[in-house]
Amino acid sequence: MSVHVCAQHARKEGVFDRYLSPWLVHGACSLPPIAEQRQKIVPLARGVVVELGMGSGLNMPFYDGDKVQKLIGIDPGKALMDKAHKTAKTMPFDVDLHIVGAEQIPLDDHSVDTVLVTYSFCTIPDNASAVREARRILKPGGRLLFSEHGISDQPGTAKWQGRLNTIWGKIAGGCHLNRNVEQLLLDEGFAITEIEKKRMPGVPGLLGFNYRGIATPR
Numbered sequence: 001m002s003v004h005v006c007a008q009h010a011r012k013e014g015v016f017d018r019y020l021s022p023w024l025v026h027g028a029c030s031l032p033p034i035a036e037q038r039q040k041i042v043p044l045a046r047g048v049v050v051e052l053g054m055g056s057g058l059n060m061p062f063y064d065g066d067k068v069q070k071l072i073g074i075d076p077g078k079a080l081m082d083k084a085h086k087t088a089k090t091m092p093f094d095v096d097l098h099i100v101g102a103e104q105i106p107l108d109d110h111s112v113d114t115v116l117v118t119y120s121f122c123t124i125p126d127n128a129s130a131v132r133e134a135r136r137i138l139k140p141g142g143r144l145l146f147s148e149h150g151i152s153d154q155p156g157t158a159k160w161q162g163r164l165n166t167i168w169g170k171i172a173g174g175c176h177l178n179r180n181v182e183q184l185l186l187d188e189g190f191a192i193t194e195i196e197k198k199r200m201p202g203v204p205g206l207l208g209f210n211y212r213g214i215a216t217p218r
Contacts, residue, residue: 041145042116046113047112051073051117052102102124102134111139123176131185141216190218192215193216
């Protein structure tokens with residue numbers, strides 16, 4: 001097992017991003033209902049795996065060490081990736097950490113078996129570019145695994161998500177409340193082979209509508 005860290009175009013971090021935001025993001029994203037969703041999707045990863053928006057490494061304990069050959073983590077936040085680095089040292093397979101945005105992944109075309117993204121599409125500035133990059137790096141027959149919160153199927157909740165989206169983004173590190181994860185994947189060249197859409201129990205309605213599934217490049 002080895003761990004390699006490479007910083008490429010890391011996001012500039014102020015005092016809030018460096019010292020406070022990582023703890024807030026780590027705490028929110030490790031809530032039990034979200035951890036339950038991670039536990040359902042992460043073990044499906046296999047082969048060479050790229051994780052978009054790795055953050056502090058909350059998915060790492062859920063990987064199946066018998067199925068994963070190598071894990072490549074992508075995230076622009078150095079403070080969060082410093083946390084991921086500590087966990088990476090305990091993994092039974094090689095881990096490469098790239099401090100870079102998901103819109104420009106430093107990997108060859110058709111070079112990975114699985115792309116995993118969990119609770120990160122809400123904050124990636126250019127989601128469409130990130131999905132196109134995921135499609136580019138996947139091998140023929142590769143899979144994109146996702147579990148994300150997004151726009152609710154309840155019209156009343158969706159309306160409030162739209163009203164509060166800008167304000168929420170300013171206080172929550174750029175998180176969007178109302179992104180349609182299913183439509184995003186379809187628009188950028190993926191076919192969705194499995195999907196579950198439902199409200200997560202124990203999570204406020206504005207944040208609790210979850211999309212979990214599997215997509216393949218068309």
